[in-house]
Structures are given as structure tokens and as C-alpha cells.
Amino acid sequence: MEYSEVNRLSRLTAILIQFHTKRLVTASELSQKFQVSKRTIYRDIKALENAGVPILTEEGKGYTLMEGYKIPPVMFTESQANALILAEQLVLKNKDASFVKDYSEAIDKIKSILSYSIKDKANLLTDRTQFDQVKNQERNSNNLSDLQNALTNYNLVKVEYTNKDGIATTRLLEPFALLSTENWYLIAWCRLREAFRFFRLDRFQKMEILSEHFDPHNLTLQEYFDRYH
Numbered sequence: 533m534e535y536s537e538v539n540r541l542s543r544l545t546a547i548l549i550q551f552h553t554k555r556l557v558t559a560s561e562l563s564q565k566f567q568v569s570k571r572t573i574y575r576d577i578k579a580l581e582n583a584g585v586p587i588l589t590e591e592g593k594g595y596t597l598m599e600g601y602k603i604p605p606v607m608f609t610e611s612q613a614n615a616l617i618l619a620e621q622l623v624l625k626n627k628d629a630s631f632v633k634d635y636s637e638a639i640d641k642i643k644s645i646l647s648y649s650i651k652d653k654a655n656l657l658t659d660r661t662q663f664d665q666v667k668n669q670e671r672n673s674n675n676l677s678d679l680q681n682a683l684t685n686y687n688l689v690k691v692e693y694t695n696k697d698g699i700a701t702t703r704l705l706e707p708f709a710l711l712s713t714e715n716w717y718l719i720a721w722c723r724l725r726e727a728f729r730f731f732r733l734d735r736f737q738k739m740e741i742l743s744e745h746f747d748p749h750n751l752t753l754q755e756y757f758d759r760y761h
Contacts (some may be wrong), residue, residue, distance in 0.1 A: 534695065543568070544576055548585065551597045552644025555652070558594035611654065613646055614680040617657045653684035660709040660753055675739050676710070679718060684706040688744045689720070694738040700737065706746040709753050719756070728760055 543566050550557050550565070557727065559573045566573075581587050586598035622640045643654060656679060661693060682689050689705045703747040705720035751759070 540576070544580060547573075547576055548580060549644045550642055551585075551587070551595070553640045554592045554655075556590065561594075567755050593644050610681060611677055611686075613642075613654045614657055614677065614684070616642055617682070618661060618676075620658070621661050630699060656684050661711065673734050675736055677708055678739065678741055679710065679733075682741050683710065686745045686748055688742040688746050690740045690742055691731070692739075693731060694735050694737055697733075703731075705731070705747070708749050710757065728756070 546566065547562060550562065559570045562576075563570045577587060586601050588596050588598055590596060609627045616639060620636070646654060652663060660683060679689070681687070684696060686706075689707055691703050691705060692700060693703050694700045701724065702710045704723040705718070706723070707718060707720045709719040711717050711719065714732075718731045720731060721727070
């Protein structure tokens with residue numbers, strides 16, 4: 533098989549992974565990602581369709597895969613997917629570009645086999661998790677996984693929280709984002725203070741994920757920082 537054929541086969545496989553990773557993709561997006569013309573992408577889409585891949589066209593928006601079509605057989609739970617997304621954010625701080633690229637491509641493949649509902653939650657968590665350089669110190673929080681699930685499912689969280697002055701209060705929180713500097717922090721809308729607040733996870737004395745849901749806060753993490761800081 534000649535190089536051009538191998539290269540196209542590799543691109544077709546990568547395009548299929550992109551379809552599995554995202555709900556909607558555009559020809560322009562694929563063209564930029566693979567450094568080929570839109571005409572080439574159109575031919576690739578046609579080739580995938582001819583091979584039996586159920587690609588649907590949404591007029592004026594892009595392409596999507598028929599619901600239920602996914603690469604078998606590996607399945608991940610929501611918590612396992614969340615743990616992988618968290619690991620991806622750590623890897624992105626690595627100084628070696630090839631390592632970051634390989635891991636990001638691996639995460640794309642993992643996302644491609646998630647169900648649509650978990651995939652959407654994984655993408656939300658990616659957008660709402662941020663790291664600064666992590667220092668070498670022992671962590672003493674055991675709430676991160678549960679908070680991830682509360683964040684992506686919009687569950688209200690009840691905590692007993694002790695502030696830096698040692699004062700304990702009971703808070704009802706609407707989780708918005710997670711970030712790490714020298715400690716893990718939750719950014720949440722606090723119903724007691726009626727405002728967004730930062731909460732250190734190692735100051736949670738008790739935590740309960742409630743069945744009650746809250747309305748999503750429709751802003752990105754960057755928009756939050758721009759608006760409130």
C-alpha cells in the first residue's frame with residue numbers, strides 16, 4: 533500500500549474518532565485539524581458513508597453520527613470517565629509536547645466510546661476543571677470524585693465547612709468548577725451567602741450529595757473569572 537493510501541486510511545480512522553468524540557463536527561473543523569482541503573474532507577465523509585458509517589448531515593451546522601453507533605466493546609462508568617478527564621488536565625501541564633499530544637489523542641479515543649450523555653458530561657468537566665502547577669504535598673480530601681458527579685449532574689451539595697478562622701457553618705452549594713493550586717478548591721454558588729465562593733476541599737468536615745437539582749450556571753470558567761475577579 534502506498535504512503536498516500538496509508539495516510540488517507542489513517543485520516544479516515546481519525547475522522548471517525550472525531551465523530552465519536554464530539555456530538556457535532558464541521559468540514560471546516562476537520563479541514564483545519566488534518567491540514568487538508570474541505571473538498572478532501574467531503575470525499576472522506578462520502579467514503580465513510582459508503583463503508584456503512586451512519587453519518588447524518590445537519591443543515592448549516594455540520595455532521596453527526598446516528599445515536600447508538602459507537603466503537604465496541606469497552607465501556608466506562610461516569611466516575612471512571614471523570615477520573616480520566618482529570619488526569620488529562622494534569623498531563624496538559626507536562627513540558628513534553630509529544631507526550632501531551634499522545635495522551636490527548638488517547639483521551640479522544642476514550643471519549644469516542646462513551647455514550648452521548650456521559651460524553652457531554654465529560655466535555656463539561658473538561659471545560660470546568662483547571663490546574664496551576666501542583667506542588668508536592670499530601671492531599672487530605674476524599675470528595676473530588678463525588679463533587680465531579682455533582683457538578684456534571686447539577687446536584688445540590690450540603691457541606692459542613694470550617695473556614696480559615698475555624699468557624700463552622702452548614703452550606704448548600706451549587707458546584708460550578710474545580711481547580712487546584714496548592715490545594716483543591718470548589719467554586720460554587722453558596723445559597724447562604726447568595727454569591728459565588730471558593731471552598732477548600734480539605735475544610736469539608738461532612739459532605740452530602742442531595743437528590744435536589746439546581747439550574748445550570750450558563751457561563752464558562754473564563755467568563756466567571758472575567759466577571760467576578
